[in-house]
Amino acid sequence: MSRYVVHKLLLIIPTLIGVTVITFLLLKAIPGDPVYGMVGPRASPEVIEAMRKDLGLDRGIVVQYCRYLRLLLKGDLGNSYYTGYPVGKSIIEKFPNTLKLAAAAMLFAVTLGIVMGILASLNEGGVIDRAVTVVSASCISTPVFWFGLILILVFATYLKRLPPAGMGNGSIAYLILPAVTLGTRSAAYIARVTRSSMLEVLGEPYIRTARAKGLGEAKVVLKHALKCALIPIITLIGVDFGSYLNGAVLTETIFGWDGLGRFAINGIFKRDYPVVLGTVLFGSLMFILANLIVDFIYRWVNPRVRL
Amino acid sequence: MSGGRLKRLLEALVGRSLLAGLGLSFIAVVVIVALFAPLFAPYDPLEVDLTASKLRPSPEHPFGTDDLGRDIFSRVIYGARISLSVGFLATGLALLIGFSFGLLSGYAGGAVDRAVMSLTDITLAFPSLLLAIGVTIVLPPGIVTVFIALGLVGWASFARIIRGLVLELREKEYVQAARSAGSGGLGVVRRHLIPNCLPTVVVLASLQVGSFMLAEAALSFLGLGVQPPVPTWGGMVNEGRDFLLSAPWFSVFPGMAIALTILSFNVVGDTLRTNISRGGSLGAVTDVRRRREEKEVLA
Numbered sequence: 302m303s304r305y306v307v308h309k310l311l312l313i314i315p316t317l318i319g320v321t322v323i324t325f326l327l328l329k330a331i332p333g334d335p336v337y338g339m340v341g342p343r344a345s346p347e348v349i350e351a352m353r354k355d356l357g358l359d360r361g362i363v364v365q366y367c368r369y370l371r372l373l374l375k376g377d378l379g380n381s382y383y384t385g386y387p388v389g390k391s392i393i394e395k396f397p398n399t400l401k402l403a404a405a406a407m408l409f410a411v412t413l414g415i416v417m418g419i420l421a422s423l424n425e426g427g428v429i430d431r432a433v434t435v436v437s438a439s440c441i442s443t444p445v446f447w448f449g450l451i452l453i454l455v456f457a458t459y460l461k462r463l464p465p466a467g468m469g470n471g472s473i474a475y476l477i478l479p480a481v482t483l484g485t486r487s488a489a490y491i492a493r494v495t496r497s498s499m500l501e502v503l504g505e506p507y508i509r510t511a512r513a514k515g516l517g518e519a520k521v522v523l524k525h526a527l528k529c530a531l532i533p534i535i536t537l538i539g540v541d542f543g544s545y546l547n548g549a550v551l552t553e554t555i556f557g558w559d560g561l562g563r564f565a566i567n568g569i570f571k572r573d574y575p576v577v578l579g580t581v582l583f584g585s586l587m588f589i590l591a592n593l594i595v596d597f598i599y600r601w602v603n604p605r606v607r608l
Numbered sequence: 609m610s611g612g613r614l615k616r617l618l619e620a621l622v623g624r625s626l627l628a629g630l631g632l633s634f635i636a637v638v639v640i641v642a643l644f645a646p647l648f649a650p651y652d653p654l655e656v657d658l659t660a661s662k663l664r665p666s667p668e669h670p671f672g673t674d675d676l677g678r679d680i681f682s683r684v685i686y687g688a689r690i691s692l693s694v695g696f697l698a699t700g701l702a703l704l705i706g707f708s709f710g711l712l713s714g715y716a717g718g719a720v721d722r723a724v725m726s727l728t729d730i731t732l733a734f735p736s737l738l739l740a741i742g743v744t745i746v747l748p749p750g751i752v753t754v755f756i757a758l759g760l761v762g763w764a765s766f767a768r769i770i771r772g773l774v775l776e777l778r779e780k781e782y783v784q785a786a787r788s789a790g791s792g793g794l795g796v797v798r799r800h801l802i803p804n805c806l807p808t809v810v811v812l813a814s815l816q817v818g819s820f821m822l823a824e825a826a827l828s829f830l831g832l833g834v835q836p837p838v839p840t841w842g843g844m845v846n847e848g849r850d851f852l853l854s855a856p857w858f859s860v861f862p863g864m865a866i867a868l869t870i871l872s873f874n875v876v877g878d879t880l881r882t883n884i885s886r887g888g889s890l891g892a893v894t895d896v897r898r899r900r901e902e903k904e905v906l907a
Contacts, residue, residue, distance in 0.1 A: 312729075319730035327742040435627070438878070442871035444822055446829045447845050447863030454856055547735040551826055566830070569741055577738075584735040 306597065313589050320585045321373070321578065325366050328574050356382065369578065378582070379575035381568075388579035391564060396583075398468070399560035402552070403545035405476050406484035411538065414488040415531075418495020423522065425500060433492055440489035449482040449555040466557040479556040483549050487541045494537055498530040505529075532603050539595025546591060547584035620883045621876055628879035631872035638869050642688035649682035653839050662855045672857040674847065680857065683839035684865050690833075690840045691869065694755045695821035699813050701759025702820075706766025707809060713767065714774025715797060724767065731764040740823065744832045751834050754827060758820050766812060770805055777804050807884050814877035818870040825866050841866045 336352045344352075353359045357368055372379055378388040421433035456478060457465035469475035502508065503526055511521045550562035557563075561580055568576030622628045641648045657677035665672040671680035713724035731739075743757035777783060783800050791799070827833040828842030836843060841862040848858025 315726065316729050316733050319726065320734055323730065323734070323739075324742070327739075327746060330746045331742070438627075438874055439867070439871055442818060442822075442874050443867045444825050444829070444842070444845070444863060444870075446826065446842075447859065447866065450845065450849065450852060450859055451863070454852055454860075458853055544735075547738075550737050551829070554830070565735070565738055566741065569738065569745065581735060581738055584738070585733045588735070589733050 305600075309593055309596070313586070313593075316589060317582065317586060321369070321582060322366070324578050324581045325362075325369070328572075328577060329362055331572060373582075378579035381576050382573050383571060388575045391576070392561065392579060392583050395559060395561050395564050398558060399546060399549070399553075399562065401476065402479055402483060402549065402558060402560060403542060405480035406482075406545060406549075407487065407538065407542050408484075409480050410484035410487035410491055410541070411534075413484075414491025415495050415527075415534070417488070417492035419499060419522065419527065421492065421496040422499035422503065430496075433496065437489035437492045440485050443485075445482060445486065446551045446555055448485060449478070449552060452478050452482055453555075466555070468557075468559060479552050479558055482555070483545065483552045487537070490537055490541075491534055494533055495530060498533050499526060502526045502530045532599065535595055535599050535602070539591050539598075543588040543591030543595075546587035621880055623879050623883050625875075625879050627875045631875035634868065634872040635876065638688050638872075639692060641685055642692050645686050645689060649679075649685045651679035651682040653678060653683040653686040654837050655679075662851070664855075665857055665861075671861040672855065674844075674858050675851060675855070680844070680861055683844060684841070684862055687839045687841045687844060687862060687865065688869070690751060690828075690838065691821050691824060691866070694751060694758065694824040695817045695873075697755040698758035698762065698820040698824070699816045701755060702762035702766055702816065703809065703813055705759065705763035707770055707805070709763065709767040710770025711774055711797065711801065711805075714771040715778065715793070715801065721771075725771070728764045728767050731761070734761075736761045737823075737826065740827060741830070741832055744827060749832070749835045754824055754833050755820075757827070758823050762816065762820065762823075766809075766816075769808065769812065773805050773808055774801055777801055811877070811881045811884055814880050815874065818873035818877065821866070821870050821873070 336349050336356070336358065350359075357365055360368075369379070376389070378392070380387050381391070417433045417437070421430040424430045453465045456463045463478055464475050465478075467475060503522075508521060508526055511525045512518075516525075547562070549558075549560070550566050552558065553560045553562040554566065561584065565577065565580035565584070567573075568580060618632075622632055655678060657673075660669075660673050660677035661675055663669050663673040663677075669679050669681060671684060673679055674683075709724050709728070713721045740757040740761045743760055744753050747753040747756065777800065783796060786796055786800060824833060825840070825842030825845070828840040829846045831843070831846065833842060834840050836847075844862035845859045845866075848855070848860075848862070851858050
């Protein structure tokens with residue numbers, strides 16, 4: 302097991318290098334020069350040239366990439382072209398917001414998804430089962446950005462119960478709508494997988510044994526069946542949580558949430574290379590780590606795949 | 609296509625599911641309306657009429673009008689063209705790349721396999737929306753750019769699944785037999801591997817169309833898709849954001865069009881999956897894989 306862990310951890314490095322190469326090439330291919338945006342339209346050619354030199358943009362792409370890697374090895378992600386503020390610091394400042402949103406969304410998704418999945422599996426083919434199937438299919442098909450707007454319309458505009466956007470100094474009320482917006486798709490997937498996985502487990506002989514020895518239905522379902530049925534859901538949670546940590550660009554944009562997603566997309570629009578590189582690299586690392594942790598947990602709870 | 613075949617296809621697509629029947633009918637309606645948009649749209653989708661600005665939904669304007677007085681119903685009809693074409697084209701491109709890489713990786717094995725799989729891992733680790741956004745910024749804006757961006761982002765999980773399938777098929781007796789009977793590599797790939805992958809590919813593709821349409825809507829919403837004034841569903845939801853209070857119908861109807869169309873594709877895809885893979889290997893697993901694929905393109 303420990304060899305497996307080390308092997309997996311080492312594999313992260315080439316993947317991340319690949320991510321930086323692709324991002325770098327993509328950024329260089331983007332038409333337009335970041336310098337023009339920074340100095341304004343009336344700057345003289347000398348100023349522009351000096352600025353390019355200052356940022357190292359006058360050198361060849363390979364030199365630029367090597368410079369970036371050298372910086373990375375020192376643990377530095379560079380400074381934003383626009384604010385001059387260190388990208389690493391910005392990421393550290395914004396990450397807690399993204400983490401908070403991701404955690405809240407996941408909590409919502411897991412609770413709702415598992416409950417819906419169990420109810421559907423206990424009622425196979427019945428009204429509840431069909432309702433869950435239709436609701437989860439609808440949730441999977443609804444665009445996140447539109448769903449968010451509808452929630453704002455209903456809960457903020459018409460009912461006036463919740464704030465429409467912003468972060469409100471961290472009060473819970475501001476977290477609810479973004480978390481529901483972000484978590485609904487996950488909830489739908491979790492419900493589907495819980496349902497099919499429960500149905501499979503409920504047909505196993507050991508469940509029949511548990512029933513035969515006179516255990517109450519609640520105990521059979523919640524203790525014996527659910528424990529096994531939850532294993533595939535772990536993977537799902539990992540994938541989703543990992544991608545939420547990348548920054549939920551759309552949700553953060555709609556709700557004005559000051560997280561990594563909005564930071565990254567503003568960086569892209571402004572051609573702020575260090576910001577884009579830094580957030581993409583960090584996001585990929587988070588995604589890989591979340592998946593690895595899930596992989597380890599999966600092996601730990603499921604001895605059948607253990608090495 | 610002969611009558612019998614068509615019947616079998618319909619059976620696989622719909623089965624006995626009422627929902628899938630509704631979904632398939634809805635898709636048919638959307639496709640026909642999109643193809644013959646000028647016949648169905650009551651107004652010119654680009655015609656500005658400031659005297660008719662922000663009209664509520666009424667018999668003349670079933671979905672109301674936007675701030676420039678354009679008829680939203682007509683715009684939604686024209687928007688279907690973009691959504692459908694991007695959905696199908698991006699799926700085609702992702703399939704082409706993913707299928708070729710998966711086949712190559714699974715069949716060749718060794719160093720080729722490792723190289724292809726690292727590329728796949730890198731693509732999957734990338735924040736996909738950002739990658740798609742990057743590609744849309746690099747290429748000149750337009751429908752071709754959008755589907756290339758989505759195809760380039762979406763191929764990786766196809767490649768993985770096809771590779772797994774090929775690895776499995778390669779060990780099957782009939783493939784071994786064909787090889788020992790002297791069939792060359794290409795012959796085995798063409799006669800045995802590709803045909804046996806097809807059912808899985810069809811199911812994956814049918815499930816993928818909807819997610820690509822969602823992703824197109826997301827890009828348009830961010831202003832990176834097909835550019836205005838061409839109506840796109842995502843773009844219309846975005847334009848309506850500023851008027852959410854005074855004229856919610858700007859955003860509500862295009863969003864409903866997206867949701868219903870994608871729901872139809874998903875329902876039909878799910879039915880197809882159950883009907884094709886009965887007893888096969890595509891079960892809850894694809895749900896997990898699918899989620900992995902879509903990642904936050906849609907968040």
